[in-house]
Each structure stands twice: as structure tokens, then as C-alpha cells.
Amino acid sequence: MTGPLRGTPPALDREFHHPTRLALAAYLSACGEAEFAVLRDYCQVSDSTLSKxxxxxxxxxxxxxxxxxxxKRxxxxxxxxxxxxxxxxxxxxxxxxxxxxxxxxAGAGAEDTGAV
Known part of the structure; x- marks a missing residue:
């Protein structure tokens, strides 16, 4: 392959491909720990989905x-x-x-076509 896409592709983590997993990890990265209901509401998912x-x-x-x-709860x-x-x-x-x-x-393509 030639052009700007040449080389080794970036190493994406398969565990974060699902948007809910990525959103959850991003939220947790900003705090020490979070309670289940807070995470459920933030991710806007059901209890079952968050649990899984x-x-x-x-x-x-x-x-x-x-x-x-x-x-007692x-x-x-x-x-x-x-x-x-x-x-x-x-x-x-x-x-x-x-x-x-x-x-x-996109910038290289704009230069090739004369667009700015």
C-alpha cells in the first residue's frame, strides 16, 4: 500500500471497540471509583447491560x-x-x-486537486 496509510496500523484495543465499554473506561479514568447506578445513568444503559x-x-x-x-443496601x-x-x-x-x-x-488530497 502506498500513500499516507502506509505502515503498521495503530493498535486499537478490541475490548474498547464497543462504545459502552469505551465510555465506561473513559468515565472511570477520571475518578477513583464509581457506584453502579452512576455508571448506568452515565452510559444510559440497563442494569443488565452495565453488569455484562x-x-x-x-x-x-x-x-x-x-x-x-x-x-443496609x-x-x-x-x-x-x-x-x-x-x-x-x-x-x-x-x-x-x-x-x-x-x-x-485529507490535506494531501486537497493539495493534489488544487483545493485549499
Whole structure:
């Protein structure tokens, strides 16, 4: 292949391909830990969907889950692990690289056609 797309493709993380997983990891990256209901409302998903999403990210080691009580009510909290933070940073860097490549390609295409 020639042109601006030549070379090794950026290393996107398959665990963050689903928008809910990416949104969840991004939210958790900005805080130490968050309660299940807060995450559910932020991601605008059902309890079931959030539970499955958290379980999938926990299996990869990207999220840790803590269960406990607030008064007499059971609660679940989630936190992004160091592994998850590093994986998210790599994924975001890969997305930025893809966007930069697209911008360069669009700029090169505009120069080739005489458009500015």
C-alpha cells in the first residue's frame, strides 16, 4: 500500500471497540471509583447491560469490582485498574493517530486537486 496509510496500523484495543465499554473506561479514568447506578445513568444503559459490560472488562483485568453496603443496601462500585488505564491510554493514542493520518490524507488530497 502506498500513500499516507502506509505502515503498521495503530493498535486499537478490541475490548474498547464497543462504545459502552469505551465510555465506561473513559468515565472511570477520571475518578477513583464509581457506584453502579452512576455508571448506568452515565452510559444510559440497563442494569443488565452495565453488569455484562463490567464483567467483560473485569475478566480482562481492566476494571475491578467492589461490593459492599451503604447502610443496609447492597452496592457495587467499579474502578479502572492500572492495566485498564494503560490500555485505555494506548487505545486513545491509536485513535488520535488514526485521526491525524486522516487529516494528513485529507490535506494531501486537497493539495493534489488544487483545493485549499
Amino acid at each position: 459490560t463490567l464483567s467483560a472488562l473485569e475478566k480482562t483485568g481492566y476494571v475491578s469490582i467492589r461490593k459492599g453496603y451503604l447502610g 447492597p452496592r457495587t462500585w467499579a474502578a479502572l485498574t492500572l492495566t485498564g488505564r494503560r490500555a485505555l491510554a494506548r487505545h486513545l493514542a491509536a485513535l488520535e493517530e488514526i485521526a491525524a493520518t486522516a487529516r494528513r490524507a
